[in-house]
Amino acid sequence: MLSYLGRRILQLIPVFLGATLLLYAMVFLRPGDPIAALGGERGLPEATQEAIRAEYNLDKPFIVQYLLFLRGVVTLDFGVDFRGREITEVIANAFPVTMQLALMALVIEAVFGIGFGLIAGLRKGKFFDGTVMVLSLTLIAVPTFVLGFIMQIVVGVNLGWLPVTVGNNPDFVSLLMPAIVLAGTSFAYVLRLTRTSVAENSTADYVRTARARGLGRYQVTTRHVLRNSLIPVVTFIGADLGALMSGSIITEGIFNIHGVGGTLYDAITRGESVTVVAMTTVLVVVYIAANLLVDLLYAALDPRIRYA
Amino acid sequence: MTTQFPVTNAGTGDDGLAPVDPSKPLLEIKDLEISFTTAVGTVNAVRGANITVYPGQSVAIVGESGSGKSTTAAAIIDLLPGTGKVTGGSIVFDGRELVGAPAAENEALRGREIGMVPQDPMSNLNPVWRIGTQVTEALKANGFKGSKAELNERIAAVLNEAGLPDAERRAKQYPHEFSGGMRQRALIGIGLASRPKLLIADEPTSALDVTVQRQILDHLGTMTQDLGTAVLFITHDLGLAAERAEHLVVMFKGRVVESGPAQQILADPQHPYTKRLVAAAPSLASRRIQVAHEGGQAPTELVHRAEGGQTGDVVVARNLTKVFDIRGSLFGGSTEFKAVDDVSFRLGRGKTLALVGESGSGKSTAANMVLGLLEPTSGAVEFDGVDIAGLSPQEAFRFRRRIQPVFQNPYGSLDPMFSIFRSIEEPLELHREGSRKQREKRVRELLDMVSLPASAMRRFPNELSGGQRQRIAIARALALNPEVVVLDEAVSALDVLVQAQILELLGKLQDELGLSYLFITHDLAVVRQIADDVVVMQTGKVVEQATTDEVFDNPQQQYTRDLLAAIPGAGLEGVELAG
Numbered sequence: 001m002l003s004y005l006g007r008r009i010l011q012l013i014p015v016f017l018g019a020t021l022l023l024y025a026m027v028f029l030r031p032g033d034p035i036a037a038l039g040g041e042r043g044l045p046e047a048t049q050e051a052i053r054a055e056y057n058l059d060k061p062f063i064v065q066y067l068l069f070l071r072g073v074v075t076l077d078f079g080v081d082f083r084g085r086e087i088t089e090v091i092a093n094a095f096p097v098t099m100q101l102a103l104m105a106l107v108i109e110a111v112f113g114i115g116f117g118l119i120a121g122l123r124k125g126k127f128f129d130g131t132v133m134v135l136s137l138t139l140i141a142v143p144t145f146v147l148g149f150i151m152q153i154v155v156g157v158n159l160g161w162l163p164v165t166v167g168n169n170p171d172f173v174s175l176l177m178p179a180i181v182l183a184g185t186s187f188a189y190v191l192r193l194t195r196t197s198v199a200e201n202s203t204a205d206y207v208r209t210a211r212a213r214g215l216g217r218y219q220v221t222t223r224h225v226l227r228n229s230l231i232p233v234v235t236f237i238g239a240d241l242g243a244l245m246s247g248s249i250i251t252e253g254i255f256n257i258h259g260v261g262g263t264l265y266d267a268i269t270r271g272e273s274v275t276v277v278a279m280t281t282v283l284v285v286v287y288i289a290a291n292l293l294v295d296l297l298y299a300a301l302d303p304r305i306r307y308a
Numbered sequence: 309m310t311t312q313f314p315v316t317n318a319g320t321g322d323d324g325l326a327p328v329d330p331s332k333p334l335l336e337i338k339d340l341e342i343s344f345t346t347a348v349g350t351v352n353a354v355r356g357a358n359i360t361v362y363p364g365q366s367v368a369i370v371g372e373s374g375s376g377k378s379t380t381a382a383a384i385i386d387l388l389p390g391t392g393k394v395t396g397g398s399i400v401f402d403g404r405e406l407v408g409a410p411a412a413e414n415e416a417l418r419g420r421e422i423g424m425v426p427q428d429p430m431s432n433l434n435p436v437w438r439i440g441t442q443v444t445e446a447l448k449a450n451g452f453k454g455s456k457a458e459l460n461e462r463i464a465a466v467l468n469e470a471g472l473p474d475a476e477r478r479a480k481q482y483p484h485e486f487s488g489g490m491r492q493r494a495l496i497g498i499g500l501a502s503r504p505k506l507l508i509a510d511e512p513t514s515a516l517d518v519t520v521q522r523q524i525l526d527h528l529g530t531m532t533q534d535l536g537t538a539v540l541f542i543t544h545d546l547g548l549a550a551e552r553a554e555h556l557v558v559m560f561k562g563r564v565v566e567s568g569p570a571q572q573i574l575a576d577p578q579h580p581y582t583k584r585l586v587a588a589a590p591s592l593a594s595r596r597i598q599v600a601h602e603g604g605q606a607p608t609e610l611v612h613r614a615e616g617g618q619t620g621d622v623v624v625a626r627n628l629t630k631v632f633d634i635r636g637s638l639f640g641g642s643t644e645f646k647a648v649d650d651v652s653f654r655l656g657r658g659k660t661l662a663l664v665g666e667s668g669s670g671k672s673t674a675a676n677m678v679l680g681l682l683e684p685t686s687g688a689v690e691f692d693g694v695d696i697a698g699l700s701p702q703e704a705f706r707f708r709r710r711i712q713p714v715f716q717n718p719y720g721s722l723d724p725m726f727s728i729f730r731s732i733e734e735p736l737e738l739h740r741e742g743s744r745k746q747r748e749k750r751v752r753e754l755l756d757m758v759s760l761p762a763s764a765m766r767r768f769p770n771e772l773s774g775g776q777r778q779r780i781a782i783a784r785a786l787a788l789n790p791e792v793v794v795l796d797e798a799v800s801a802l803d804v805l806v807q808a809q810i811l812e813l814l815g816k817l818q819d820e821l822g823l824s825y826l827f828i829t830h831d832l833a834v835v836r837q838i839a840d841d842v843v844v845m846q847t848g849k850v851v852e853q854a855t856t857d858e859v860f861d862n863p864q865q866q867y868t869r870d871l872l873a874a875i876p877g878a879g880l881e882g883v884e885l886a887g
Contacts, residue, residue, distance in 0.1 A: 203389070205431040210442075212385055212426070213498055214419025214449040223445070224434050231436075302436055303482040 008292050012285075019284045020073075020277060024066050027273040056082075056274075069274060078278045081267070087275050090263060091282060097170045098252070098259035102244040104172075104179035109187040110237050117194025117233075118226060124199040133195075136188035148181045148254040165256040178255040182248055186240050193236055197229035204228070231301050238294030242287030334402060334538050335361040335384070335506055341396035342379055342388065342562075353379045353392065355562040361506065361538050366529075368541035368553035368570070370585070372803035373774075376562040377542045381508050384540075385422055386414035402505065420450040423504035423537075425528070427511040429491035433483040439494050440479030443467065443501060450502035470497030471527045489520040496528055500535065507532060510542040517666035517830060518874035525552055544803055546589040547833075548876035550574050558582050588808040622792055622824050623655040623678055623711075627687035630673050647673045649848040650687070655792065658818070660825040662839035662856070664832060664871070670848040675794050675828050679713055680704065692791075709739055712785035716797035718777035722769040728755075728780055729765040735787045754783040758813060775806035779813070786817070796828045811837055833875050836860060844868050 035049050035058065044052075053059045056079070057068055072078040078087035120129040139147075155177060156164035163174040201207065202225050210224050211217075249261030260279060267275040299305045342354035354376040361367045369377040382388045384399055386406065399406040402421065406414060418424075426432040433442060443463045452462065460476070467475035470493040483491055492512065499507055512528065513521035529552065532539050543549050549556055550570040557567040558579065565579040577583045630648040648670040655661040663671040676682040678689050680696050688695045691707060699707055712735075715721045722731055729751055736747045752762045758779040769777055778798065785793050795814070799807045815838065817823060827839055835842055835856060842859045844852040844867065852865045863869045 205426060205428060206434040208387055208389075209424070209426050209432040209495070210434065210445065211387055211415075212418055212424040213446040214415065214502070215445055216415060216449070219445070219449070223437070227436055228434065303438075304435055304484045 005296075008295070012288055015288060016281070016284065020069070020281050021066060023277045023280050024069060024273065025062070027271070027276050028062055028065070030271060030273075065273075069277060072274070072278070073281070078274055081272050081275050082270060087278055090275060091279055094258065094260045094263040094279070095282065097175075097257060098245055098248055098261065100170070101175055101179055101182060101248055101251070101257065101259065102241060104175060105183035105186070105244050106237065106241055108179055108183040109190050109240070113187045113190025114194050114230070114233060117191040118198050118221075118229075120191070121195040121198025121229070122202060122221065122225075124195075129195070132191065136191050139184050139188040142184075144181060144184065144250050145254055147184050148178075148251060151177055151181055152254070167256050168258070170257060170259075175257075178251050178257060181254070182244060182251045186237075186244065190233060190237060194229060194233050197232055198225055201225050201228045227301065231298065234297050234301060235294055238290050238297065241290040242283065245286055246283050331362075333360045333400075334363045334365075335359070335540070336400045337380070337384070337397070338400075339397035340380065340383065340394065340399065342376070342383055342392055343395050345391040345393075353562055354383070356397070357559070357562070357564045359540075359557050359564065359567070361540055363505065364536045364538055365555060366532070366539040366541065366553040367555045367557060368543055368549035369557045369559055370543055370546050370549045371559035372544055372805060374561075375559040377559045378510055380559070381424075381510055381540065381542050384508065385418050385424060386411070387418075419446055419504070420502050421504050421506065423499035423502070423507045425492070425496050425499040425507065425509040425512045428515045429488050429495055430515065432495060433486075433491055435483050437482075438479065439467070439481055439483065439486070443479065443494070443498055446498045446501045452502075466497045466501045467494065469500070469531065470494060471523075472497070488516050489524060492516060492520075492524050493527070496524070496531070500531060500537065503535060504537065506538045506540060508540045508542070511544070512541075513548075514544070518832070519666065519870050521876075522874040545876055546574075546585050546804070551876055558585065584805060588805050620657055621654040622657045622692055623826065624690040625651060625653050625674070625678060625687070626690065627652055628674060628677055628684050628689065629686045630670070630677060630682060631685045646848050648677070648684075651843075651845070651848075651850050652687075653843045653850070653853065655824050655826055656840070657791075657824055658822050659840045660818070660827055660838055662827040662829060662835040662842045663845060664829060664835055664842055665845035666830055666871075668847070669845040671828050671845050672796055674845070675713075675796050675826060678826060679711060679794055680707065705739075709735070709788040710790050711792040711794065712788065712790040713794045713796060714778070714781050714785050714798045716800055718774055718781055718801065719769070721781055722777055724769050726768075727765065728767055728769070728772075731769075731780060732765075732784045732787055735784060739788060741788070750787065751783075754787055757786065757817065758783045773806075774802055775810060778802060778806075778810055782810075782813070782817075786821070789821075790823070792824045792826060794826045794828070797830070798827075799834060800829065800831060807834070814838065832871050844871070 035044075035052050050059070057065055060068070069078075076088060078091075081087050081090060116132055120132045123129050152164050155161050162177045163169075164177075166174045166178065202221075204224075207220060207224050210220050215223075245260065248257075248259060249265060251257070252259045252261035253265075260283070264276065264279050267279065337357060337359040340354055340357040340359075341352065344351045344353055357376070357380055359367070359369065359380070369380065371377045379388065379392065382392070383394055384401070384406065386409075388394070394407050397407070401417070404413075406417070433439070440460075440463050443466050444459060447459065447462060447466075452459065454462070460479075463479050464475040467478055472478050472490060472493050478486075478490075478494075483494075486494065496512070499509075509528065513524050516524065525548075528539075531537075539553070541549060541553050546556075550573070553570055555567070556570045556573045558565050558573070558581065560579075560581045566573060566577065566582045573582060574586060577586050628648055628651045629646065632645045632647055633643070651670070651674055653661060653663075663674060665671045673682065677684050680689070683697070688697060690696070691711065696704070696707060726734070729748075732751045732754055733747050736742070736750060741747060742750065751765060755762055755764055760776065760779055760783070764772070764776070764780075769780070772780065778801075781798075782793075798814075799810050802810060811834065814825065818825065825838070827835070829835060839856045842852075842854060842856050843850055844859070844865070846867050852859065852863065852868045854864075859868060860872065863872055
């Protein structure tokens, strides 16, 4: 088990190097000169531009820039961005709120997706199942921003239950609506996946045998149907954590949240390669960690899978 | 209406262990009607069934799939699948009416009063819970109250009783760490854990190897006798039923067509269906051949023999060995597993050679090497005198059409998206055989050969029965006029009567087309009916190799004798068989 964990962490190194190199190259090859663009309409004097390039090491060859970036990763010091802010600090400011948002969305999609999916799967073909299936399909079809605006108008403005935007006050209550919107599509997928899995497992031989040995409906459902059905669902939810973090760009825009999405968007438009790559790298690490967690959870749920 | 034969009490155990009044029925099913609602209407699965089981008695319901035998059993424990509903009649258990009783009452009965041993040990234990946990569930659901230590002791006792030594360690293991036989033992233990008065055993061993089957049934028999438990067997195998139960109930298309003491039914079947069943049961057929053989009749009169036009060996396997690497850990390297170890055999032209063995004996791996689907690690397969390993890609393509396979599962080997026509035509098209019109003519011919109407062409596999599908698979194998057909457990998944029909068809085709068969099976009873020569395999090695008669009359190896003894019905001494 420990050796497995060790190997998985060692595997992170090539993935990390590959991903950062690729990202760095893509940002580097981006057309346009970010330094020239800094001056706006009037432009900057040639000497000033040279000075800035030298300050940010932009005059050095690509591979040297990349190695300097790697040094930054190791020392956890990425330098400053074009506005003079510490990039490490920028990341530290942006990630917590996005993390909170993504985790809230994850809990919402897991609890409601599995809950509704279980009921629908147990009542396959009945009214509840049909209704939920149609609603979840609608949810998948509707774009996130449409759902976001509808929620803002109905829940935020008309009913006044929740704050319409988040701004500088990212607490639990104000993040609730964005989290629901962010979870929307994934919730629908989790629901449908759980439902299919439950419907399939509830006709399994071992379920009938469990009932034949005298177990009640509740015990059979929780111990035999649900646990076995959760195996594919857990895989999906785990992989979704990464998607939720990077996919929050639209949601953060709608609700005016100063998280990873907004910061990353700004950095991309300004061509700040170090900021872009540094933030994306953190996302890559989160993604890999989530996948590792899924693999471990998988083994806990299904004893046939053992890592050695 | 069908003839209802009086259900007699003959053969009730005289061991006197049953604690209740043995003259009062434990289970009495009267005029039971069960129907399923489907998209096309109501299907009556069970129609007016009458079955009586006395305390301590063993009764077997015999019938083919779809006869309603399992449905009847499911109705007793109120676990009818899907839309199934009891629409009439009564089920009285121990003086209580079960039909229409509240669900909670029936639930209380399950496990505690009526235990069940299901059919397939592979799918009937939840893979994610430890064996011990699943035993605990059974105990706790049926009123076990006691300390943790008492519980652990009881779990170990349950598994020990079921014939699993080292029970404490076993209880901590997961189902995938058990073999099929061990799982079935665990399921028997669970079924009997709460000392039910009645045990329903639904095809308890049909998914197991024959020798394991015998051990399990022996153990089940001893255990239920010791506990005085009445047993209701559900089986498709008449030989097995007659050997293991005192009383037989034969079901056909939802009706009980005959019931009575086992020996009487075997010796003197009344209903036409029972007569056919007695005549077709492979286990009994081989017994019948043996009886006749001892009586001086030449077996050739009974067993089909092919007289091939040409002579000589069409397939020769020389010292075939196949080694698989079993992946170890990343740094630990891999271990080797010898699936087939130095196996040699010859298949004569127009003859049938049977490769016999239990699962894991390497018989299918050997067959795959003969088909050229697996490359031998060492040794060679010669087809018509040519080593198939040395064939160029073009030659290999031409070789493929001369040897064709038919696999076990007719459900799995036909593409559900292909019409029957397309399935049979595919090999012809692949080998650029004739024009589309000629190919269609050939498909008609082939369907005729396997006794299916030409109208079957436009249908899809899901519209056909198992036997029909296997006929289609045979027709497809014959499409390119092969010389050799490899039949890998080709009749194992079929009901006995269908099995008999397919075997007959194979015999007829061999006569007409001069085919050679390589017949892979675990079922010695079938071997007796079709093979000329037998190769018995065990853990990758050939343990015995002789003509069919020699193997049956004078087996040289203990393993072969075990296999022969394990044929259900082999122990029916002194029964005068009908037919």
